[in-house]
Structure formats: structure tokens, C-alpha cells
Amino acid sequence: MSDWAVRVSDVSKRFRLYHERNQSLKSAILRGRTSKHEDFWALKDISFDVIEGHTHGLIGSNGSGKSTLLKCLAKIYWPTSGTIEYRGRMASLLEVGSGFHLELSGRENIYLNGSILGMSKKEIDSKFDEIVDFSGVERFLDQPVKNYSSGMYVRLGFSIAINVDPDILVVDEVLSVGDEEFQRKSFQKFLEFKKRGKTVILVTHTMPVVEDICDTVTWINNGEMMQTGPAADVVKKYQSSID
Ligand SMILES: Nc1ncnc2c1ncn2[C@@H]1O[C@H](COP(=O)(O)OP(=O)(O)OP(=O)(O)O)[C@@H](O)[C@H]1O
Ligand SMILES: [Mg+2]
Numbered sequence: 001m002s003d004w005a006v007r008v009s010d011v012s013k014r015f016r017l018y019h020e021r022n023q024s025l026k027s028a029i030l031r032g033r034t035s036k037h038e039d040f041w042a043l044k045d046i047s048f049d050v051i052e053g054h055t056h057g058l059i060g061s062n063g064s065g066k067s068t069l070l071k072c073l074a075k076i077y078w079p080t081s082g083t084i085e086y087r088g089r090m091a092s093l094l095e096v097g098s099g100f101h102l103e104l105s106g107r108e109n110i111y112l113n114g115s116i117l118g119m120s121k122k123e124i125d126s127k128f129d130e131i132v133d134f135s136g137v138e139r140f141l142d143q144p145v146k147n148y149s150s151g152m153y154v155r156l157g158f159s160i161a162i163n164v165d166p167d168i169l170v171v172d173e174v175l176s177v178g179d180e181e182f183q184r185k186s187f188q189k190f191l192e193f194k195k196r197g198k199t200v201i202l203v204t205h206t207m208p209v210v211e212d213i214c215d216t217v218t219w220i221n222n223g224e225m226m227q228t229g230p231a232a233d234v235v236k237k238y239q240s241s242i243d
Contacts (some may be wrong), residue, residue: 004049004087005168005199006056006073011082013043013068013223041223042068045082048218048228050168052087055190055200057214057231059207059238065223066172066203070094073170073201088167088199091117093157093174102146106137106156109145113157117164127163134185135159150177162189168199176206187213207235 016037043065050056058066071077073084074092093099100109110131114124132138135156137148145153154177161169175186190200190213204210210217210231217234219226226241227234 003052005052005054006050006087006090006201007083007085008046008048008050008069008073009083009085011043011046011069011072011079011084012041013065013072013077014080015040015042043072043079043220043223044225046218046220046225047082048216048225050199050201050216052199053194053197054215055194055202055213057210057217058201058203058220059205059210059217059235060220060226061242064220066220067094068223069220070170070172070201070203086168089118089164090168090170091161091164091166092170093154093161094170094172099157100145100153103144105143106135106141106145106148109156110160113160114164117160117166119164131156131159131163134163136182151179151182154178155182158186158189162186162193166198168201169193170201171203173204176204207239210235 017040018037046069058069060066068077070092071094072079074090074094076094099113101112104112110128111121111124115121132141135152135158137152137156140148140152145156148156154174158171158175158178161171175183178186193200194213202214214231216229217231218228219234219238227237
């Protein structure tokens, strides 16, 4: 048996899509507690292992369920059924808007995020300069992050996530918001991370990146797992499906 760092077992996620949203308060009261909804399964029975030290990609067309799965992995959503197990400390960087407290400054968010990710104040103090340095947002550190540009936001988020030194890093394609220099820097960080035997789970639409840095890949389509396995095989199948 190989050593997994993350084990996804039969994960399904249902959303309830409510209709008649724009009804008046009166009609809502008259209707009572019943409201019409439709079940929508964004993920259906997804299972795969991510081996410790591997970089694992999640690919698939828009709306296929990649971010939903990533949010389940980052413990932002709870799967409707199925389980996700981890071996080690997990940190995540999801789409812009999740993870930061918008009214707080960059500095405050570093401490808040660090402590959520399990670091002591002393630990954060010792890494503070490095986090700020890598993010490049030093001048704006005491501004509320709601005033940050999306690139600045992602730079700070990535810088925190990578510096808390997790064993497992979960990243949505937000990194593509960063400029070229930052993309190069973060790519370099991934490689360093990998060299140190850490595990990465990554969503991206950029197939050359997948082929470059992913060992294994899971392809999802309409919430269903199409294929999981070695990166080159899965990418090839995925690409031939869209040609
Ligand atoms: N909170 C929610 N409530 C209802 N439906 C949702 C919710 N979050 C996601 N969905 C639906 O789940 C499906 C999968 O969305 P998801 O964001 O996971 O796709 P994705 O694979 O990340 O797509 P993209 O490549 O565009 O980022 C979509 O149909 C979306 O509308
Ligand atoms: Mg997405």
C-alpha cells in the first residue's frame, strides 16, 4: 500500500436550488414553511487518493465541480455524503473572497489566518517578515484588504498559505490572477514545496502547468469522476474529449 496524504472516499455534494426567490414577504408567509427546491448534485461519488509528496491536479470544464471539491477539501463545505481524510496539516488558498476578513488590514489578516491554520503568535511573528516580503504588499499592510486589488489579495493569501508550512496545500486557480513575475515566483514555491516532500492539490485550466508539475490528475465532468491517474494519461483523455 502506498502512503496517502489525502483520501477522498465516495464524496457527493448536493446543493438545493430554490425557486420563487423573489416572492413578496406576504406570499412567503402565506406559503408557510414549504418552499420549492430542486436537488442539484455538484459532485457524485468522487474517490481518489493523493499520495504523500505528490502534486495532484483537478481538471474539467467550467462548472464541473472542481472548486466545490476544493471547498470540501478545505473544510469550507461539508460533503453531503462520503469522507475526506488527511495525514498532516492542511492549508488552502481558494478563490478571491474566501479566507480573508475584508474589514481587517493585511497585517491583522496575517495573524488571523495564521492562527486559523494552527500557528502560535510567536510562530507568526517569526515568519511575518517573510510573508510580507514574498507578498510584496508591504506598503498597504495597514489598509483593509477590501481595498486590495485581486492580485494583491492573492499574493498575500498565497504567501500566508505557503509560509505556515503546511504538509498539504490546496490551491484553486486563483494564482492565475497574479502577474507574470508572481506566477513565476509561486511556481517556484510549488517546486520547492514538492522537493521537500509536501503534497499539493491544485485546480487549473492550464494544461502545460498540469503536465509540468502534476504527478497525478483527477478529471471531473458534470460532478462525475471521468478518470484519475498519471497526469499525462488523464490530460490526454481530457483533451481528446474536447477536441
Ligand atoms: N453554493 C452553491 N449553491 C448552489 N450551486 C452551487 C454552489 N456552488 C457551486 N454550485 C454549482 O455547482 C456547480 C459546480 O461549480 P464549481 O464552482 O465547483 O465549478 P468549477 O469546476 O470550479 O468551474 P470553473 O472552472 O468555472 O471554476 C455549478 O453548476 C455551480 O453553479
Ligand atoms: Mg472553479
